[in-house]
Every structure is written in C-alpha cells, then in structure tokens.
Amino acid sequence: MAFLDDSYLLKGQTARSLFAAVKGLPVVDPHNHANTSEIAANANYPDLWRLFAGTDHYVWSVMRKCGVPEDYITGSASSKEKWLKLASVFPRVAGNPVYEWIHLDLRRGLGIDTVINAGSAEAIWERGNHVLAQESMRPLALLDTMNVEVMCSTDDPVDTLEDHALINAAAGRSLVRPTWRPDKAMNIFKPDWRDYLKKLQKRFDIEFKSIDDLSRALQASHDYFQDKGCRASDHAVVTPLSGVASAKKADKAFKKAFLDKESLDADEREAFMSYLMGEMAEMNAKSGWVTQIHIGAVRDVRDSIASSLGPDSGGDVSTDFIDVLPPLRSFLNRFDGRLKVVLYCLDPSHQPTLTTLSHIYDDNVKLGSAWWLLDTPVGMRRQLEYIGSVELLSNFAGMVSDSRKLLSYQSRFEVFRRVLCDTVAAMVDYGQMPHDVAETLVKNICYDNPKRFFGI
C-alpha cells in the first residue's frame, strides 16, 4: 500500500467496500471553529502557510516538539520562511495526524501529490500558491468542492451573526449555522468575566441586578440564535457541571462577584456555574437544541504560551484525574427524556465512565466523536471499538471536524470515515455482523444520524 492511496486506513476488501458506500456522502459538520468572516469575504488565501498553519495550534505544537523557534511558528518570520521551516521538519511529524491532514489537504484540495520535506518545500510553495490564486480556491467554492452540505460554527452569545446570513445568501441554503457557546458568561473564575457581562448587558439592553437578569439576556440571545438557524449549544468544561444548584445560592454568588466585585470561593463558583448550566439546558430543552459538552481539557497549562500568545495557542492538556460521574449523573437525571445531549471525550481514561453512563439513558443522550488530541486514527478506532461494544454504534453522534481551518473539514471527515469503515469491517470480517447491516450502519453514522439528531 502506498502513502495515502485509495486503501489509506482500509485494511481489506470489506473495509474498502464499506468506504465506497460512504465516500460520496455530503459532509455534515455539527461542530467546528469556522472563521465565518473569512468565508463571507470569500477571498483567495494569500499563501500555503496561512492556509495550512496560520490558525492551527495543532501544527504549532508539532513544530515546537521538533525544536523550531517560536519566531518561525507564531512569530515575525515571513509566511514563506515559516513554510520552509515546517517542511524541513515535516518528516519528523510522521505518525501524528497533522502529517496526514496536511498531505491530504494538499492532495485532495490543491491536487499536489508531492511528499513534503526540505527538498520539495520550495516547489510546493510555488505551485501551491499558484493554485491558491485560482477562483476555485476561494472559501465558498472550496466548501462546494468538499461537498459540505451543512456546518455549524462556534459563536458567542453577543455575536450578531451577519456573516452567517451573507454566506447562506450566497450559497442559497443554510450552509453555515451558528452554535451558541456561552462559556464566557459561565466562567466566573476568569479575570475578564465582568467585562464580558457588561457586553452582554449592552447587547441585550438589560441591566444585571440579579442572576435572573443574566438569564433573561441569555434567553434573548438564545432566541436570536434560534432565529438565525442555531440548533445546538456547546460547553467546554474541565469537570462537568451538575446543573442542579439552588437559585438562591447562585444569585448570591452572582451578586457578590458582579455587583460587589468580590472574589468567590470554590463552592460559590460552583453554585453559579451549575445553576446557570441548568438554566441554559432548560432553554435548550424547550427549543429542541442539542447540548454539546466537551469534557476534560485543562487550559493554559504552559505559562510561556499562555502569557505570550493567549488561549487556544497549543498550551492545553487533558487529565485523567477528574470525577466526571457525580455531576453528569445529576445533570442527565434532571433532564432525562427531554434534552438532547452529546458527550465529547478527550482523555481516553474517561471513555468507559462516559460510555457506561450514556448507555443507561435513552437515545437523547449520545457519545460524540473522539475530541481534539484523541481525534486520530488510533484514538478514533479505540473509541469506536469501545463505544460499539458497550453502547451502540448506531447511537453515535457522528463526526465533527472541530477544525479551525476550512480546507481541513474534508480531510478530517475522510480520515474519520476510513477509520469507521475499517473498524466496522473488522467486525464483519470477524463474523460479528452481516455486511448489509454494516453498510447501513456506516451510512447512517456518516450522514442520516447527525442530520436527524441535530435537525440541520
């Protein structure tokens, strides 16, 4: 088998035949970090570096692990210098999915089959930038080529979502839908929380005298998002929130922090956050939205990155030492039967707890795709094997790209579909299910299930 050929990630005939059945299905991407203003502007990308690495902390991290100085990563070096540096260390990235994603994007997206290394860097730079200048390489055309039917960006409750309207008008359909991500309102422990709440006050013209006022503003935002096509919220938490704190305690904590500008202890923070999570889940339940919960990322761990580059720059990690069960149990019991929930797992140590937990509820509760650093061929395979044997593959929420760069939506879905088909094919080849049952299963996971569950 040759590098990234037709059999990429597919071990045998069964795997290849299953992949043939899903290869052409449209992409439905319920969670990503699309730059909607970039898509709305619909301009050509300036160069390969900006396309492949300018916004992608996955690439930055592997460059750092290869000993590349920060100047050539997020610093002042030119795009070309950065690209040449990336290419020169790229053979040392082999095995990490970044190696496969960028090669796939180069092949599928730009039609360049060259293997990236120091020797080929200059030629790829020239040819790639030439290709990028074509009209067919503008964001909207690329989304079309990549067969993206619908994708959901990640947006803040104060956002006004004009770009979404522009894009959808240009596309003639609901191509890009917003997702409601209220983390900034929730994160009372962060230094910029009060400033953010002031923005919220202003955006919805409500003065926050109590936590109820904050809830009303969030409901106004929720209504606005619903009107703009939003069908899901997204929540990033280290430890999940129970959603069952008392309104009184939460209000007291809110007033202490927002009105009296005093700092809170752990219990007070928990009361505020847990209560607010419950309020927002109620909004979701009423609107039939999906509540997406991303669990276990510890943010801003490396001081030198956090202090110089800020969040989402490659300084986050996972930890196994989290007691996920008690809060999730309370949350799922409170909303049992009336709220759609997707649980995303980052640290594989939590997968069994999350999976056995999901397995006892009904089909409103689903497990999401292997998240972030687990979103690799081996991470996805182990996750699918475990989920498939304890819960149900047919209940799996499906793939999300979680990507910050447009060209990568396709490659991430391609990798997922290949891994899924290879994993299910192994079961067919072991005699664990008939081939036709397997084919229906992978088709549903790749298209019908996320369409129906998210209502998009």
Place this chain on the structure above:
Amino acid sequence: MAFLDDSYLLKGQTARSLFAAVKGLPVVDPHNHANTSEIAANANYPDLWRLFAGTDHYVWSVMRKCGVPEDYITGSASSKEKWLKLASVFPRVAGNPVYEWIHLDLRRGLGIDTVINAGSAEAIWERGNHVLAQESMRPLALLDTMNVEVMCSTDDPVDTLEDHALINAAAGRSLVRPTWRPDKAMNIFKPDWRDYLKKLQKRFDIEFKSIDDLSRALQASHDYFQDKGCRASDHAVVTPLSGVASAKKADKAFKKAFLDKESLDADEREAFMSYLMGEMAEMNAKSGWVTQIHIGAVRDVRDSIASSLGPDSGGDVSTDFIDVLPPLRSFLNRFDGRLKVVLYCLDPSHQPTLTTLSHIYDDNVKLGSAWWLLDTPVGMRRQLEYIGSVELLSNFAGMVSDSRKLLSYQSRFEVFRRVLCDTVAAMVDYGQMPHDVAETLVKNICYDNPKRFFGI
C-alpha cells in the same frame, strides 16, 4: 467470513486450531445468576421474548438506546409485541454483544439461522416458539445440550437452597452449586438493611445484640451453604473493603444502626462493612472457599429506572474515579497465603492497578474475567492481552457467564473461548510461544483451572 460462521472471532489457522481443542470441553461456570426455581420446575419457556429478554437488562438497555418506549421493554405490551419491537430495531444493535449473543442462542440453541430484523421477526417468532415447546427445550435438557458440567448460582445467606437439591437429584450430580452472596447483610447504608437483618435473625434463630451475633448467624449460613455444596462467596462493591477495621468500632456502628436505629456517618459505615468483610473472609479461609470481589459498579444511577423498576434493571454504570489500591492492599496482606481471591474488573481504567496488584501475590490471588459491560469481544481481548503480559494467563480465573438467562451460558462461553483462542493465537503467530504450549494454556483456562481453583 460470513456472519457467525465457524471462523467467528477467529482470525487465522492457529486461532481455529486452538479453538478446535477447547470447543468440546464441558462448561464450568463459577458465577451466574441462574434462576434455580426455573431450572427445578423444568417447564418449557412460554415464548422467545421471555427466553431472550424477559430477565435480561442488557437487552433492555440497548432497546432504550434505540428509542423504544419502556412499554415495549419492561411494560405492559405483550411478549409478541415486545419481540417484534426488539427485532425491528435489532439491526441497530449490531456491534454490541447482545446482537451476537441472541443470534448465537437462536442458532446454537434453537437451530434457527435467520438474521433478526423487522422482516424476519414474525417468522422467527412462530418457528422459535414452536421449537421452544419441544421437550428438548426444557431447562435441564438445555443444560445437557449446552454441555454444562457445573454452574454456580448466586444466593442469599437466608436462602434454603431446596431448588439446588431438586436439580442435582434430577441431574444425578452436583450440577448447580450455590454461591454465598452476603451483600444485603453488608450494605448498612441501604434503607432495607434492618429489615434484612431481621430475616437473618429469624432464619438462624439468633437475636442480634452485637455484631458478634450477626457474625454467628452468618457463620451458621456459611456452614449451611458449605453443606449444600457451596465453595465460594461473592461480593459486589464500588470501592473494595479493607477487611481490617477494629471489632470495637464495628460493633459500635452496628449497635447504633441496628439497635438505636440511628444513621451512620461514612467512617462508621466503613468500620462496620470493613470489619464484616474481614469476618467473612476468615470464614472463607477456614473452608477453603473462593472470595469473589466484583469492583466498581455504581448502582441505580438513572433515577427514572431506579424509582420505577428497581435494581438490576439497566441503570448501573462504572466509574474510573475509585482508589482501589489502599483497601485491596490491606485486605490481601491480611489474608496473604491463606485465602483464595478473584478480582473482577469492570472499568478498564482499573485493570492495570488490579493486575499489578495481583501479580505480587501468590497463586491464591487471581484476576477474573472481564465483568459485565467489559464482557465483550474487544473488552475481553484487551483484558487478556494486558493480564497476559503483566500477570500470567495461566493464573487467570477463567470465564464466568454472569448471565441471568439460561440459554446464554453457552453463547457467553463460546464467545470467551473464541476470543481467548484468537488472542493467544496472535501471540503464537507473533512467535511469542510454541503452539503446543498455547494449546495446553487455553485448555487449562477453559476447564482444568476453574475446576481445580474453585474445587467444583
């Protein structure tokens, strides 16, 4: 390879030849939840639903995950309606072992090779119920067909075990042995604990004025079980118990809870439970019984199931966040060299701790088969690979069905034997052990080892 054909779960020639060596060995099942009154009554099963799903919360859970209303699971719908509903969603269960178990039971047990789905449901119902009405489908005949040599049910210390006597008389041998499961006497935190203790008082005609009286009653029960052929106890715990609490503290806690009807704090509960565990392990040590410890199941997590259906109805989960080492270390050190112990693992996160712990003791301490939600082809394979490389496969306690339905003893053992042979064959094919050594190994694991260790 076709669905469930001869090569089911067996990848190559080595795997098939190893399986050929164990396929015909009698079933020795040291732990299950046999309905002994059902076996003793030896009546035909009324219908397919009652046979396959009536008592099996594994089936109920997957139906819920397919969105089936409770009415068609544990509710008032007829057996036929429930069966038709199960069959209609059954293709969506593919990948979960329930899919394979029920198809295996249908094939091996009833001789029906049809794949279950909405289209075949009616025909299978008719034919299956017809087959079930035959004399050869009665419990005792089925146990014979399934080649069950000996099996151990799970029984309460107050049980009088008449059914066991009836069955064994009919079988002409010790076909069904009891297992002593004193969890109800132990679980001082449960609301029905005092009522249960009153039953114990009455059963053994001892008034409980101190914890010593309770111990005496349990010893009387232990003696009774020994006389009826019992050779093992079974203990389900979230966190293991150290077995080293002081008699004085335990007695104080007992009196407070039982005599004074006051509620206990965590320390007092721990003192009582830990001490009692120590007492019971002493009884086991004296009688040469095996102490089976099932670790890490958190019970009754989903409120809506716990409140309407009660325990063992599909509302339990596992959690990785348990500190299993300190109590197990104390327990194993106290009984080092004089107590047979089997540790069953539910959450794969605990497998390494349990395995490295078992590996430092002698052959009285063994690891048990992948428990409950881990009892799947992928769960068993990963467990066997890890145990085999850190501890010894030859020291493995062997398979237990843990099943609540009679027909499933065979399919669970068949799946285990196939996975075991395939896993060991992979080692042979990798050149890690000679073929004849592997064959002896799998034969011992499947038959000789559990026979000898449990003394059954």
Place this chain on the structure above:
Amino acid sequence: MAFLDDSYLLKGQTARSLFAAVKGLPVVDPHNHANTSEIAANANYPDLWRLFAGTDHYVWSVMRKCGVPEDYITGSASSKEKWLKLASVFPRVAGNPVYEWIHLDLRRGLGIDTVINAGSAEAIWERGNHVLAQESMRPLALLDTMNVEVMCSTDDPVDTLEDHALINAAAGRSLVRPTWRPDKAMNIFKPDWRDYLKKLQKRFDIEFKSIDDLSRALQASHDYFQDKGCRASDHAVVTPLSGVASAKKADKAFKKAFLDKESLDADEREAFMSYLMGEMAEMNAKSGWVTQIHIGAVRDVRDSIASSLGPDSGGDVSTDFIDVLPPLRSFLNRFDGRLKVVLYCLDPSHQPTLTTLSHIYDDNVKLGSAWWLLDTPVGMRRQLEYIGSVELLSNFAGMVSDSRKLLSYQSRFEVFRRVLCDTVAAMVDYGQMPHDVAETLVKNICYDNPKRFFGI
C-alpha cells in the same frame, strides 16, 4: 511462524524490512541497574540460575504466581534446584515477557535453542553451564557480543564510581556511564533517611546545619559525577514533585527532621522534597543533564515480601489514582526551555495525561519508554501508538533496558526494536507514511536520538 524465529513480533514484509534497518545498530542504553562491580570483576557466571534469575524480581514474581514456594525462589534451595523448579513451571509463564526474554537470552546469548520445560531442564542446565564457563561469556565479552556502545548504570550520590573507571579502561571507551539517583537524600519519609544523610555529610565533609548544606553536598556529588561521565539524574516518585516549594519552608522541615529528629506532616515532607527536587533540577539544567522521572510505582505493597526480602524483590505495584498533572505542570513551567526531561510512565492510565502534557512543551521534554510492568510487547505497542498520534514518535526518548541482569540488555532492546518496527510498519501499511520516512524514523529512535539527547 515458529517460536522466536526471524519474524518474531514482525507481522509483514514492511515490518521485517524496517527491522533489518535497525537490527545491527549498536545498543545505547540510558538507564539500567547494571551491577558495575560484576562487570569490573569480569568473572564467569557460576550457573544459569544466577545468570537468569538470581537478581531478577520479574522472574521471582512469575514463579510465585505459579505457586512455587519461596524457598525455590529467594530461599535456601540450590541454584540447580531453583532452575529445575523454574523450568518445570516455565510453560505456564508463556505470554509474560519473562518467557520471551529468558528464551531469547538462552538463544542469542548462549546459543541454545531448546524450549524450556521440565523435560529439557536438566539438559539445558548442563549445556548452559558449560557454555557459561567459556571466556566469551564473561561480562565484558558479552557486552561486546551484544553490541553495547554505551550504557548508563544507576548510582547513589555517595558512590565513588571506581568500577566505572575500571570497566572503561578495559573497554577503551566510555562504555559504562553513571547516573545520579538521589532518591535516598530525597525520601525524608523513610526510616533510614537520617542515616543516609550522615553518610552524605561524611562523604563530602560538610556538616548539615541547614538545607543549604545538604544542597552543597549534593552539588559536590553532582560535580563528581559530571567528572566521571554522568549526563543524567534519575528520580523515582509515586506522585511527581513540583519543584516550587519555598526555601524557607523546606529549610524548616529539614531542620525539624534532621536536627530535631521530629517527624513531619505531609505538607512539611512535600515542602522539603519539592524544594530539593527544584534544587537538583537547577544543577541538571546548568550541566545540561537529562532529568529522568519514573512515575507511579507504589513500593513495598506486599507485606510478606517487604518484611522478609526488602525492597525491589517483587512487591511493588502501579496505581491509576494519582493526580500527576498539577506538580508536573509547575515543574515543567519552572524549567521551561532550559532543562532536558524524560517522563516514564508505568500505569497506562497516566499515559494520556503525560503525553498531552509533553506535547505542549518543546523538544527538551520527552516521553520515555514503557516502564517496568508496561515494558511488554503489548504495553510498548499501545504506548507507541498513542504517543505517536498525540505527541511525536521522532521526539520519543527511546528504549532503556531498566534491567538488573547483564545478558538481558540485548533481548530487551531486540523486543523493543521489533515492536517499534511492527508498530510503525502498521502505519506504513495503512498508507499513513512513506516507507523511507518510516525507516529514518526507526533508525533515529534506535540510535541517533538517545545518543544526541543524552549526550553519550
């Protein structure tokens, strides 16, 4: 495939061709427990038991799990009796790496291809002891045959390292380098800590009136080791140390324990150990040494072994229930960019946390090979797969034997290289990287990377 033949642990043609590229590379072993006086003495081994099992608690553990009485393990039985006992149970050890290591040592080292069992035991004993008496079987000749270029022993700060000088003079190069292991100075919670500190005082002629005096003595030892070719320290911890405690708190704790002979509470112990760890890491940073941290082994768990045989006799386990992130995060942030660190993982539950943590730092931070009970074909494979997909295989610190017996350096490296090649070959065969990239990768991991990183 036959037992231990050329294809041992190599599944296909790609794996075999990758292994052919690394098979002949010299062994570079940055961490082991070499008995340097044994090597310096360069005498023939008295018999097979002493060669294979006399100092190896891995062998002792598997014998105990086979029910062998302690007398035939660490007791008074003769070497021959012990060997015969080991051989008689050896077929039951199959699957555990001890089975493969000893067979490999017998084949590669002594040229005896016989499978070990009760029937072959006597003949192997005779022939093996005959071979062992040859001049080519003396330690220095064996190191030459095994193609060991350089290896690092584990030494105490008070050691004077004369044996290293003798060996290197005989070898004509820096064959054996010391490693600085200051655990005894660190472990203030141990009963023999004060006595050890007195040795340190005497060795460097410094009276310890404050923790600064202790630091000065350690610096003197550090300088001495540097002069003798040491390039790394090694630290065994259950929970990692943050290295950020205040000097004042640490000094107070030191004085209380050392001068006032009072016992410390957990906070005081932590302050002392954490501060000292920081001090030693500063020494390493200045000298460009590698700081090796072995995480998560809980020592002396089985009382009956700890009390009769003492440490390192097979009574240690791993536990998943450790919060490794907070202290490591502080430590790595303090020394970010200026300290070489290798993190060794014992319990696979910590691998994701350690891997995502390592992935955010630069190439000074590396993950070490699967440690101790994880150092098995399946343990290494799963570790390499996970590390390779989240961090970078090319940043992997490489294999260390960690072995206590000389003949085993080769077999442990052979097993590692085969597993590495088979794991990377699976990626090549899946189309995830080109063959030439893979070949460079495995060659660098096996030789160039550890040479360069450790500077040896």
